[in-house]
Amino acid sequence: MILRKTPDELDKIAAAGDILIRCHEILKAKARPGVTTKQLDEAAERFIRSQGAEPAFKGYRGFPGSICASPNSMVVHGIPGPYALRRGDLLSIDIGVVLDGWVADAAITHPIGTVTPVATKLLSATRQSLFDAVEQCRPGNRLGDVSHAVQQRVESEGFSVIRSLVGHGIGRDMHEDPQIPNFGDPGTGPELEEGMVLAIEPMVNAGNHQVRMGSDNWAVYSQDGSLTAHFEFTVAITAEGPRILTPWHLSAADRAPAAPQAASRA
Ligand code: MG
Secondary structure (H helix, E strand, O other): OOOOOOHHHHHHHHHHHHHHHHHHHHHHHHOOOOOEHHHHHHHHHHHHHHOOOEEOOOOHHHOOOOEEEEEOOEEEOOOOOOOEOOOOOEEEEEEEEEEOOEEEEEEEEEEOOOOOHHHHHHHHHHHHHHHHHHHOOOOOOEHHHHHHHHHHHHHHOOOEEOOOOOEEEOOOOOOEEEEEOOOOOOOOOOEOOOOOEEEEOOEEEOOOOOEEEOOOOOOEEEOOOOOEEEOEEEEEEEOOEEEEOOOOOOOHHHHOOOOOOOOOOO
């Protein structure tokens, strides 16, 4: 069953999302060659708790980190540790924040310094596939429209959608119905309705779509060792169109509430 949220509840998820994207901004600035993923994790936990929120991933099924930090061929669920970033890496950072009982979830893959042309293309295709998917988040569309949008973009750019990892509904729980595959047929699946909140997260391999589990039973890698990318938004379906609750693509100035319009003079 897909739970629908009220406008007030969407505002609460957006408040968690605001902390989350400020955390992403801090980590983006810190993610430089020589910095370890553990250092990023510590900075994230400190910041999230300083805002009166909690890191959603910490302790989830025993996960030890506050963020997932997944470099290069690691797709998702990387446990932060001693790995020191190197120039030319891709680093996927996934963050979950709980505020007042509501969860927001969002991921970005960053280039560390200058990366190869194929890595740059992988990042832009994966990022664009997320925006294509968001465009489908309208009442009356179907979940398959969202999934198909990701697949269409990724495959048209020559990359592979990972089949065995999916996005999810989100709200009071980090993982709610529905599961959101990054591939599918338009016009299929549940109808999207106002108040549904989806964590849409394209996970894309530069090589084939197969993945393997790491020895820590958390990290997931591309099986062929190819580079991977991962971008995620928490987005709500509203009558006015998609409402991105974790708008990491906007600058702080653009996220600020619009200034009151000057009263027009008669
Ligand atoms: Mg997620």
